[in-house]
Amino acid sequence: MKRWLFTTNHKEVGILYLVTSFYFAFLAGILAFLMRTQLAVPSETFLQPPQYNEAVTMHGLIMVLWFLSPLGIAFANYFVPLQIGAADVAFARLNATSYWMYVFSGITAFVSFFVPGGSPASGWTNYSPLTSLQFSPGSGETLGAAALIVLAASNTVGTVNILVTILWHRAAGVSFVKLPMFTMFTFWTMLQFLWAFPSLIAGLIMLEADRLLGTSFFTSTAGGSILWDHVWWFFGHPEVYIVLLPAFGIVAGIIATFSGRPVYARKPLFAAVGIVVLLSYMVYGHHMFLTGISLTEREVFTINTETISVPFGILMLSFIGTMYRGAIRLTTPMLFALGSVVIFVIGGLSGVFNSSLALDIALRGTYFVVAHFHYVMVGASEFGLFAGIYYWLPKMTGRMYNETLGKTHFILSFVGFNLIFFPMFYLEDMPRRIVTYNVAAWAPANFVATVGAHIFIPSQILLVYNMLKTLKGPPAPANPWNSTDREWTGGTTMPHGSGGPGSGLGNGLGNGLGNGVSHSVSESAHEVSPLSTRPILLCLGFAISMAGLAFGLPVIIVGLAVLAWGVGGWAWDDYRGKFRLPEEPEGERWPFSRVPKDKLAMWTFLGSEAVLFGVLLGSYAFIRVNFPFWPAPGVLHDLNLGTVDTIIVITSSLTAYLGLQSIKAGNRRSLIGLLGVTLLLGVLSLAIKGSEWYVLATGLAPGAEIGLPLSSYFVTTGIHGAHVLAGLLLIIYLMKRAATGGFSAERYGTVENFNLYWSFVNSVWLLIFPTFYLL
């Protein structure tokens, strides 16, 4: 038990992710079961409207964010290091941290069922103004949003980790072009995580501010539902592909393996996925066709949405081309992979209708859309991920699963899934999200869909049973599928280096990696990650403090105390050098050959931060353009004070920079002194902001809604101030380490990373200052 709680090993964390995601799928599946039972026949009263709304909302949120995405992350954890020849992920403790944040976020979300007013009930999209205090007065919505913030933080941490793993830990010979399919698709998916989730975090912070602090981002006409739609869908549409692409990476590899052929059109496929990632941020407006956004932008979104079908067409051609003239083996993984492709094609074709501005007017908000997104987002992903489970079960357990059970599971799932969702295409006049109906013409399709649910959902028990049975199944051969991917040619039980070229294990086909590489890292190296109590503690504290948003200040304080304990312990471990992993031999690191790993991680993290502040400032700009009564410069804010603060901020960047230069030159005392000056300047800057906040806040009547200009000011500068505060804590840590000889002319990476962070935070202020004070 202790091992599972404190593990930092990538395989074990991967298994934890897998098991936990199944647990959440079980909970969300029950909700789906309840919903389909309610809709089986007209005028059913099995569920009351509030209960139905809660079931719809939580089913969608949990399935997408706590089951499908994490299942892909589970495989990424387990198999990306194996596929690229790394001993572990780049940052083992951070890996455990992202897992425990995920767990506690899910628990927080489920606790919302038991608070007065129930769980969030405004749909998985959390549409405004349904989420406002006026329409959702209970604390469930607050708790749900807090859970999502914790989850988004988990994903950000995990994203940085897996991206750095792929970019920096590839073994010699594993160039980008030779990345195995799953790793390649995971790489693109992580880029989507990186730039999509900050938008969600920004939106949720604004939502919580509206609900708890009296700001008015989403309750005003200047921001309101349209602003929420932008913020949500800038995250939400890429999320569709975040769920889909890891599954397709699995599918691509499986199709190659079970066709006995290399992946067809490998390079175009690589490019096509990249184009999908790029376009995924530019198509989201098709969710907003009926919201009254400008016609020009609607046309642009139509074109972009139709364009994205082209790279997906390349994916489908690649899959078909791989199978062409192949010696196809219809094993369970291959059946699920083919099922994923078939389901995606049906979903994709129906999506073309939805991309049309004209047709969307008729289809928006109907069960046609429900069918479409379940085919694309759920069916294609789920079948692909299930294919991965069967494909890799022998690798994970060292034993073979029951093929008959697997095929039975596939047949029941495929039939059940299509029975649920295909009839919904014929319900193109039935509004979604209604608790019941009394239209006789809708009854047959709904009944069939419910029958399908009663086949599909229980059939998943077969998967779980098969997985458990596998643990006592017959031993698996080292490479049961005759695959040429590294995770197999490394062998389930084989010693280090036995899967290289000439080992006789590969057949020269597979998914095209080609085995032109040698194993640089032993599989036994995957077992060495030490235990750490810090991640679980830190995450528990974070989740409790976020849950405190719904439960009150004492809970926040308790959470922050636990969080501080976790963070402090983590820093202490670092300080004492208690958590160390062996260095790996240098492999393929292009284009980051000369970039230290920690620095690459910092830059990746700052990439997501850039989008976070971009969305916050974009929200400000959106509101300001829509709000005709914006006060002139100098009315709300003291220009002189703001200017002084800005000069202080700029000066702190200089002192931090000079501190770095000092330690590079080996001058430790100078580093400590300059860090001290930076600390003082940072404190001074925060004090100035605090005084401005005090003046502005005390000018407000108690309980009054904060006007739009101050809403955006408080939230944007508040988040910036939190970043400054985190920087100040880092400075204290750095000074302590520097004082005990922790840095030298050769060892200054942490100081450099702090410098990057501090300069970035200060550069954001250089944008905030003119935006709020001068223009």
Place this chain on the structure above:
Amino acid sequence: MQNTTPIAIWSYLVVATLLEWALARNLLSLATIYANIAIAVLAASQILAVATVFLRLKYESRGIVGIAAASVFFAVLAVVLALGSIGH
């Protein structure tokens, strides 16, 4: 230590901040629209200066510059798409 560049950049940042302040207070007698454009240009140049020297993008590998550029692209995209929807 090669501190000339950062100190020069710091000096520029301070001067630019003071210029922004002067423009906002209308001390340079520019029409509001021109003053606002000048403030925007100055702010952009400040951020560029910080990114180039204090964030050391000038000395970084193409990969790092790529991450930074792509992130800024998506941040700007979020703003542009939101603002582009205004106007019925």
